[in-house]
Amino acid sequence: MTVLVTGANGQLAAALRAILPPETLFSGRAGDILPHLDLSRPDEIAPALDKIVPNIIVNTAAYTAVDAAESDEETALAVNAHSVGEMGRWAFQHGAFVLHVSTDYVFDGTASRPYTEDTPIAPINSYGRSKAIGEQRLRESGASHAILRTSWLYGPAGRNFFVTMLRLARERDALRVVDDQMGSPTTTAVVAGAIHHMLRRRKTQDKSSAPSLEGTFHVTCHGQTTWHGFARAIFEGAVSRGLLDRMPRLEPVSTSEFPTSARRPAYSVLDPSKFERTFDYRLADWQYALDAVLDSLHP
Ligand SMILES: NC(=O)c1ccc[n+]([C@@H]2O[C@H](COP(=O)([O-])OP(=O)(O)OC[C@H]3O[C@@H](n4cnc5c(N)ncnc54)[C@H](OP(=O)(O)O)[C@@H]3O)[C@@H](O)[C@H]2O)c1
Numbered sequence: 001m002t003v004l005v006t007g008a009n010g011q012l013a014a015a016l017r018a019i020l021p022p023e024t025l026f027s028g029r030a031g032d033i034l035p036h037l038d039l040s041r042p043d044e045i046a047p048a049l050d051k052i053v054p055n056i057i058v059n060t061a062a063y064t065a066v067d068a069a070e071s072d073e074e075t076a077l078a079v080n081a082h083s084v085g086e087m088g089r090w091a092f093q094h095g096a097f098v099l100h101v102s103t104d105y106v107f108d109g110t111a112s113r114p115y116t117e118d119t120p121i122a123p124i125n126s127y128g129r130s131k132a133i134g135e136q137r138l139r140e141s142g143a144s145h146a147i148l149r150t151s152w153l154y155g156p157a158g159r160n161f162f163v164t165m166l167r168l169a170r171e172r173d174a175l176r177v178v179d180d181q182m183g184s185p186t187t188t189a190v191v192a193g194a195i196h197h198m199l200r201r202r203k204t205q206d207k208s209s210a211p212s213l214e215g216t217f218h219v220t221c222h223g224q225t226t227w228h229g230f231a232r233a234i235f236e237g238a239v240s241r242g243l244l245d246r247m248p249r250l251e252p253v254s255t256s257e258f259p260t261s262a263r264r265p266a267y268s269v270l271d272p273s274k275f276e277r278t279f280d281y282r283l284a285d286w287q288y289a290l291d292a293v294l295d296s297l298h299p
Helices: 011-017 043-053 071-094 126-143 161-171 188-204 207-213 229-242 273-279 287-295
Strands: 003-006 024-029 058-059 096-104 144-150 173-180 213-219 249-253
Touching: 003 011, 003 188, 011 024, 011 188, 024 043, 024 173, 043 071, 058 071, 058 188, 071 096, 071 126, 096 126, 096 188, 096 287, 126 144, 144 188, 161 173, 188 207, 188 273, 188 287, 207 273, 213 273, 229 249, 229 287
Parallel strands: 003 024, 003 058, 058 096, 096 144, 144 213, 173 249
Antiparallel strands: none
């Protein structure tokens, strides 16, 4: 059984590396990481997969630069949509399974209660559109697949809000953080744990139950907060563990005071209960998961 994880240098792939069996293959787009799989070149996906011949593809690679995607939609589409379709096509032809990671940004953020998997999608920025089309291409490919949507993803390293906040808190006395976008901060360890559990369930399932383990699932931590609330929790936890000398002053600001190229959904909370029911698996509360990340950095 060959399991291929794409996006080797990404934060979710790092968490998967810590938990999946050592024989798991991790592909990157360049450099020393072999095998190479460059998702900005959809035509090259099938020939590359012909050489790797995976039974399971866990696609964590993505064009995740949300603001840059506004002016580079073509690349975002190639990576997040067309290549995902190519993976699906290859998987369908070869009887492989695709576990694809998607995002809360497929929704428009106008809801006031957690989004379920059957809520119609309506992305409001290029990144969200490219991820939404990627989901669609995978479904249309006919491949056996699962789409896991997650949100506000972070881990102890990588490009994420948690790492940025800790760095800024060491550099500045005061920080202004958006307080009118609501979501569920979710750690890479929680999503990696859920993926590991899914893969083990697939291995042990009998054929008749296979279809019920496929489809679209929301995988996030429980609970919700704003970026401002998340920042405060990061700083309180970091100060109490000696990771920061002092609390910076935190000023809540509105999205309109913090303009970005890409619009952000105001409400991004996903309901993960379908995943928990289907896989008999409990996802952590966001504060508990944050404590685990802070503990891992404890000096
Ligand atoms: N971050 C979030 O808040 C968030 C929220 C919801 C969902 N998600 C989804 O979760 C998944 C994992 O995200 P993440 O936060 O782990 O992302 P990440 O840390 O930004 O990693 C993405 C990986 O994709 C790789 N990549 C980018 N363009 C590529 C290309 N053309 N060919 C091959 N690889 C390419 C990057 O390679 P390099 O290292 O070489 O750049 C990087 O290793 C993605 O599907 C993302 O859409 C993320």
